[in-house]
Amino acid sequence: MPSLLKRISFRVAGTNNERTFTLSSVSDDGHFISLRPLIKPAGEKEVEFPFEWAFAGTNKDVDVTKVDETNVRQVFRMAFDSNVYLKVPNASSDPVDTNWKTWDSGVLQESGTIFPFGDDRAVEFEEIWQPIDIESGKLILTDSAAANGRSIVLKVTNSNKYGIIIVTGKWIQGLLGDLDDSSIKGLNFIRFVQNSDGSHQKLINYGSNVDQFPTKFDSLEKGETIDVNGVSWEVLEYHV
C-alpha cells in the first residue's frame, strides 16, 4: 500500500528541529524517494542549493524486516543520494540501519545511528513522520501510513543518468541526476500535486532538466519504456 510521510521533526546529536518541508513517498512495491527542501535557506550555500538532502531507491535497495507488532527494521542503501553525489564532506554511502516504530497515533518514529565521523563516533538520530492522506491534494493527517490509491513508479534506463519518479495518489515526486556530473547543475527534483482538474501544482520544480520527467501517467503498462525529451523511463510499477 502506497504511503506519503511528512517529516515533523529531525533530532540529531540531541538537537530537535525541522527546517525542511520533507515528504517521503513509498510505493506499493516498496520503491522510495525522499525530497527535503529547506523552508528558509540561510546563507549563500543554502540559497544556491536549497535542499537538506534528497535520495531514492528501489525495493532492491532496502531490507525490510518485521521486528514485532509495532517495530520494523529497515536497512537502506541509497541508490541515489544527493550528499554522496555532491561529495559533501562526511557524506557516507554506508547502509543506514533504522528502526520504525508505529505509535498509537499512527505517527512513525524512525531511529538509527550513523557514523559520519568514523566507526568510533556514533551519531544517533530520530525522525518523526506523520502519514498524509495521498488521495487529497491538501496535507490531511491520517492515522495510518497504509492507503489505497494509485502507485506508479518509473525509472530511467539511460546509463549516464539516475532517475526515479513515484506517484502515490495525487502526489508525485521525482529525482533525476546526471551521472557525468557531480555538481548541483546535474540535479533535478520535482514535487507535483494533482489538482481536481487533473493539472499539476508544482511545489518543487528544481533543475535545468525538469522537462525530462514524465508528467502523464494514464494508460501506461508495467515493463514499457517511454521517452521524455531524450530520456528513457521504464515503468517499474503500475497500480491504478
Next chain:
Amino acid sequence: MPSLLKRISFRVAGTNNERTFTLSSVSDDGHFISLRPLIKPAGEKEVEFPFEWAFAGTNKDVDVTKVDETNVRQVFRMAFDSNVYLKVPNASSDPVDTNWKTWDSGVLQESGTIFPFGDDRAVEFEEIWQPIDIESGKLILTDSAAANGRSIVLKVTNSNKYGIIIVTGKWIQGLLGDLDDSSIKGLNFIRFVQNSDGSHQKLINYGSNVDQFPTKFDSLEKGETIDVNGVSWEVLEYHV
C-alpha cells in the same frame, strides 16, 4: 488569533511517544483548553478513564512573554487540571514554566521542566505541536498557528463547578468539572467538529453531564449569561 494544535509527540524522561489524540485550543484572547484522550487505553484503569490529562484556563492563568523572534515563554497555572482534581499521585499544582519555539515549518516545540518528585528531581519534557487549519473539519496541516476564524469562549459561573468551552473555527472543546466531587464521576469533556450542514460530529462526549455544555454559538454577546440545563455559562469572548 485562535489556534488549534495537534500534539505529535511527547518526550518525557528520555522516552518519546504519542498515545493520545491531543488537541489544544487557544482562543483569540488567550484562553486555553487541552484534551488528551488515550487512543488505545490499556488496562482497567485506562479503560475506566481513557484520558492522559485534561486542563484548561483563562488568559489570567498564563503569563506569556516574548523571548525573541522564534521563542515565547509561557508559564501556566492550570485553573482546572484533571490530575489535581483526581488527586493523582505526584500531581502538582505548581506553575509549569515552558518555552515555545516556532520552527521554520510552523511546528511548535514546547519544552520545560517539571518537578513531580520534589525540587531536587527535575524531569524534562518536550511536546511537539502541529498547527491545524481551524476552518476545515478535516485535520489539515498549516504552517502557521495563527488563523482567522471564529473564537468564542464561555465559562461557568456556578460556584460549585468549573467549566469552560472554547470554539476555534469549526472545532469545539469543553471541560466541565463538579467541584463537590473529586472522582471521574465529576468530569465531563466534549470535542465536537462542525459538519458543513452545521451539525456536530462528536469526537469526544464523555461524562454524565455532557448535556450541560452549550452547543449553539450563534448570536451570543460578550458578557451575557446563558443557562444550559441548570448550568450558567458566561460569554467571556465572542469573535465571529
